[in-house]
Amino acid sequence: MSIKLEHVSYVYMPGTPYEKEALKDVSLEINKGEFVAVIGHTGSGKSTLVQNLNGLLRPSKGTASLDGTDLSGKTKEAKQARGRIGMVFQYPEHQLFAETVYEDIAFGPRNLGLNNDETDARVKEAMKFVGLDFETYAQRSPFSLSGGQMRRVAIAGVVAMNPDYLILDEPSAGLDPGSRRAVFAEIMTLYKKRGIAIIMVTHSMEDAAKYAKRLLVINKGQIILDGRPGEIFLKEKNRLLEVGMDVPEVYKLADALRAKGLRLPHEITDAKLLLAEVKRRKGLK
Amino acid sequence: MLDITLGQYYPGNSFIHRLDPRTKILSTLLLIIAVFLANTAVGYAALCAMVLFIILISGLPFMLVLKSVKPLLFIIVLTLVLHVVMGQGEHVLYQWKFIRVTEEGLRLGVQMAMRLILLLMISSILTFTTSPIVLTDGIEALLSPFRVIGVPAHELAMMMTIALRFIPTLMEETDRIIKAQTARGADFSGGNLLVRAKNMLPILVPLFISAFRRADDLAVAMEARCYRGGEGRTRMHQLAYRSGDVMAFVFAFAMIGLLAFLRWGPKLV
Numbered sequence: 001m002s003i004k005l006e007h008v009s010y011v012y013m014p015g016t017p018y019e020k021e022a023l024k025d026v027s028l029e030i031n032k033g034e035f036v037a038v039i040g041h042t043g044s045g046k047s048t049l050v051q052n053l054n055g056l057l058r059p060s061k062g063t064a065s066l067d068g069t070d071l072s073g074k075t076k077e078a079k080q081a082r083g084r085i086g087m088v089f090q091y092p093e094h095q096l097f098a099e100t101v102y103e104d105i106a107f108g109p110r111n112l113g114l115n116n117d118e119t120d121a122r123v124k125e126a127m128k129f130v131g132l133d134f135e136t137y138a139q140r141s142p143f144s145l146s147g148g149q150m151r152r153v154a155i156a157g158v159v160a161m162n163p164d165y166l167i168l169d170e171p172s173a174g175l176d177p178g179s180r181r182a183v184f185a186e187i188m189t190l191y192k193k194r195g196i197a198i199i200m201v202t203h204s205m206e207d208a209a210k211y212a213k214r215l216l217v218i219n220k221g222q223i224i225l226d227g228r229p230g231e232i233f234l235k236e237k238n239r240l241l242e243v244g245m246d247v248p249e250v251y252k253l254a255d256a257l258r259a260k261g262l263r264l265p266h267e268i269t270d271a272k273l274l275l276a277e278v279k280r281r282k283g284l285k
Numbered sequence: 286m287l288d289i290t291l292g293q294y295y296p297g298n299s300f301i302h303r304l305d306p307r308t309k310i311l312s313t314l315l316l317i318i319a320v321f322l323a324n325t326a327v328g329y330a331a332l333c334a335m336v337l338f339i340i341l342i343s344g345l346p347f348m349l350v351l352k353s354v355k356p357l358l359f360i361i362v363l364t365l366v367l368h369v370v371m372g373q374g375e376h377v378l379y380q381w382k383f384i385r386v387t388e389e390g391l392r393l394g395v396q397m398a399m400r401l402i403l404l405l406m407i408s409s410i411l412t413f414t415t416s417p418i419v420l421t422d423g424i425e426a427l428l429s430p431f432r433v434i435g436v437p438a439h440e441l442a443m444m445m446t447i448a449l450r451f452i453p454t455l456m457e458e459t460d461r462i463i464k465a466q467t468a469r470g471a472d473f474s475g476g477n478l479l480v481r482a483k484n485m486l487p488i489l490v491p492l493f494i495s496a497f498r499r500a501d502d503l504a505v506a507m508e509a510r511c512y513r514g515g516e517g518r519t520r521m522h523q524l525a526y527r528s529g530d531v532m533a534f535v536f537a538f539a540m541i542g543l544l545a546f547l548r549w550g551p552k553l554v
Contacts, residue, residue, distance in 0.1 A: 111470030
């Protein structure tokens with residue numbers, strides 16, 4: 001069970017003066033149940049990569065497949081395979097269109113060909129999942145909601161399709177800290193409870209360190225690093241700085257403490273862990 | 286979707302690219318007049334040679350310019366076919382029932398088709414070698430004398446500039462919305478006209494909302510920078526005629542002169 005890219009290249013506007021090769025011979029496998037973070041500076045090819053992962057873009061060269069089914073095909077199987085890979089775009093609330101929250105979330109399930117009862121069940125489940133009360137919000141216009149709520153409706157619209165893989169492009173961009181936490185809590189539930197593979201594009205090293213189990217670093221259309229976030233942030237600091245990325249603050253702090261002679265374990269992924277570790281070393285409570 | 290290059294500007298730094306936009310607009314008009322003056326084989330040959338010459342010095346790929354004929358290819362072929370099969374005149378070349386091919390019809394059809402092709406190529410050289418923004422500057426400058434009779438030259442140009450500026454943005458937005466709805470299993474191809482129109486709603490509603498939001502933001506941003514219309518505004522790029530522009534005008538008028546001579550002048554052959 002995996003999404004597989006084999007020697008995928010992607011060229012925008014081929015044959016014009018604006019031609020641009022955004023992906024260069026990328027091979028990648030993402031298994032079911034993984035949590036992958038994709039980082040890279042603006043224009044590195046992150047968005048192109050994830051759009052090739054779910055068949056929205058057709059590779060110029062190479063193939064993208066899900067369990068052996070070519071994602072760019074026109075067959076029924078290809079369409080079904082694409083349906084198993086959900087995609088939440090950047091600012092997904094800009095894609096809301098229906099008159100009610102209910103109708104917007106029901107759009108995906110209906111397109112899958114589900115009947116009214118099944119759709120109803122999916123909408124209720126998805127709304128509960130993103131923490132929007134059905135009675136209160138189902139019949140309201142999505143455009144009357146706050147930014148954070150709109151984003152949750154949009155995410156619910158994708159979740160309602162019951163994907164096996166969920167791609168999120170900057171899911172927390174432009175949200176206040178409260179909504180951010182809520183969105184990430186939802187993503188973690190999808191990952192942990194439902195076993196949905198998460199592929200998250202992010203600019204935040206902190207988020208990548210905190211949530212992901214695997215980190216892909218993209219530069220100039222190629223995957224230059226692929227591994228556990230802890231390891232990459234620890235060992236490849238210089239490489240990351242070279243391509244305009246950074247390591248999370250907590251790693252920097254841990255490094256500084258190590259330089260002062262404090263012995264710390266290698267993988268400190270967040271501030272809480274660091275604090276507990278320092279206390280333990282110093283015999284504090 | 287993003288493959289559509291609007292205004293189809295082909296970046297370059299040729300003699301044609303560097304001409305003042307006013308020169309290019311006016312010369313294009315002059316050359317269009319020249320095309321309408323042509324009525325002899327020699328005239329058309331001269332025009333073709335001229336178009337080839339301009340393409341050569343503009344550094345545009347010939348096929349690119351030729352491709353600009355494509356959107357109207359159907360009309361061109363239709364014109365040709367209609368003129369050929371509905372031919373009037375005496376010199377019948379071929380007749381089958383009501384289909385009558387005459388020499389005059391054939392001549393007229395080819396002439397019409399040539400005219401359309403030349404017009405398309407000439408005007409597309411203008412848009413290929415002039416970026417839309419520069420083109421708008423040119424139009425504004427050419428329209429400004431008409432302000433005295435109430436033509437809002439600056440406002441028109443500003444509207445065009447803004448529209449041109451936002452077309453790529455809105456295209457990108459459309460592309461993104463289409464992708465997002467496609468990822469949710471939307472299908473935009475099947476069904477009759479009504480079904481298809483209904484299927485467009487998930488694209489159109491978000492697109493309109495975003496267009497209004499952008500318009501609002503832009504209006505605020507312009508007011509914040511004290512925009513109050515065209516009165517007394519200076520510009521970053523001043524338009525100025527150079528020696529090349531004089532040459533272009535001389536060339537355009539020479540073409541008109543040549544074609545006028547071929548039409549009304551003493552027959553040489």
